[in-house]
Amino acid sequence: MTGPAIFLLLAGLGAIAWVSARARALRLQTAARASGRRDAVHSLPGYHGWYVALWTLIPAAIFLAAWTNIAPGLVTQDVLASPAAQNLPADAFSRSAVLAEARAIATGRQTGAFNPLSQGLVEPYRQATEKFGYAGAALALVLAFAGGAYAFTRVRPDFRARTRVERLVMAGLLIASLLAIITTLGIVSSLLWESFRFFSMVNPIDFLFGTKWSPQSAAMGYGNEDAFGAVPLFWGTIFIGAIIAMAVAIPLGLMSAIYLTQYARPAVRKWMKPILEVLAGVPTVVYGYFAALTIAPALRDFAVSIGIHGASSESALAAGLVMGVMIIPFVSSMADDSIAAVPQSMRDGSLAMGATTSETIRKVLIPAALPGVVGGVLLAVSRAIGETMIVVMAAGLAANLTLNPFASVTTVTTQIVQLLTGDQEFDSAKTLAAFALGLVLFVVTLLLNIVALRVVKKYREAYE
């Protein structure tokens, strides 16, 4: 029996359970009311319906989820026990190859067999799959009936179905939030595990402090020494994300926040702020080709015209400038919040002493808002160093350790993309290096976020 059919059947059962339980509750409650026991009626009939329907569906659904994980193992066992499996090769590798081929043919993903042995196993496979499919469906239906019947017997006028449904809803919400947390933990643990494998091949000291990055040479068999020094990557990331991008984003973001909060008339602010925020919604790949196709060639031509050597068409400056523009709304909205959080009385106090608006901003508002602005900038930095698309398209791949903004540098994220795209073997240091880089990036951005949020929080408390 196929998956969709079972689901349809279960949904139908659930609907029937809902309707019949509701009808039964309605009938019982009407009877209870007629006999004058008003207080004996607890929940609305609809809640009884939901209670029984959930009891019908949830046990069956849990069983099916478990069954899809167990069934393939049972099918394989069944096939191996069949007479056709007696002349399978003894070694595990070719044995599983034959089995995989037979399964592919049985499920219709493959039409002909390369190995004559697997042809003989197709029929046992088909039979076993069908057998366990039916068994699973039957068990699910039995469970659905059992659950539904159990709940149905509990439908009485004073049964607290409403409270039970509430509890189930809460459990559902709890599971939803736990899933997000568990996923995060899973991602972090896989990152840790693969990084651990990498560091068993490459010395962490060499990785963190080495200055030569050439994973290709390691992959081509020249050994892992001197190939995984990530310092040029770290420098490139900091150069683009924390220096060039911030040199653009901090002044522009701060000034636009000051204009919008202090000078702009409400009418101007009303259309200008949303437009600025649209910048944050532009997909980063669009920024990427803007950087790669427009800014980078223009910068190279400019650099060449003023006689700078080593100007590349994939320059740190191009990627950094465009990333800075991308970050502006981020810095601006954080600064906007911090400046707006400075009490109006500070501003009044300064103006009442004969200070001009710009004096008030420079000497009172900015110093008072500074912690919040710093927090916003740290968040922006963490965003910038994790940004991938712009640097992949505009920053280049050469791991140079240079101060020249017109030269090509590479970043951590670019190299991760580079290491993991295409066909890769998952046991080489070259591939695993991506996870180690990811781990470094994760730790750095996590620290930045923690520090930034603490700074912002402490500052908010100061004015509450």
Add this chain to the structure above:
Amino acid sequence: MMHEPQTLKAADTTTKMTARDVKVFYGEKQAINGVSIDVDMDNVTAFIGPSGCGKSTFLRTLNRMNDTVASARVEGSITLDGEDIYASTMDVVQLRARVGMVFQKPNPFPKSIYENIAYGPRIHGLASSKADLDVVVEKSLRRAGLWEEVKDRLHDSGTALSGGQQQRLCIGRAIAVEPEVILMDEPCSALDPIATAKIEELIHELRGRYAIVIVTHNMQQAARVSQRTAFFHLGELVEYGVTSDIFTNPRQERTKDYITGRYG
């Protein structure tokens, strides 16, 4: 009723500010209707009246702090030493240096005590050297009655002081710019009785050196600190006169009702 100017002309006083037929609007809503009043140099003037009567709004027209509210509009004329402060040639920044203000809630800047006082003199270039500035800071803190309490911790944060000390710091900050008029908008409403007594004492000491206008909710306070009292009701100036007359022998029925606690 008519809004004829209610002014007190006494030979021994010098008029510092005059207001004639002042009307204030917030958008469509009128907050002040035809107020005319003279503020003189030698007396403390108190504005009293129930909440929402417009006394604070009127006070804020005297140094154009209402300019910071986008929807506010002022009609009529207000002069400082005979000069129209709403004239287009008037420099608002200079006006506010001459007409200082102390607010309802103490609002020291999140800087040191020293920097709070030095803020105004720095902006207006009143001190040419560090030594000069030290002198200005000490003089202002002495006048504000705060010097003895803070002289050993001038570089501590102004926000770490008690509420009453913060308010005296704000008065000192206003004094440091050498204003001619000091406007106080319910300066004691956030303070305890002891801190209030200190501020009232300070107002007595400052009288004569600066023209002082104080808005207050508290009639006893008006009686204690002022020599002239103006009673506001529903955006109008109901009665203006010598404080002792207003409290013992009000001419208007509305004033009498308010004084005796009939409403407010």
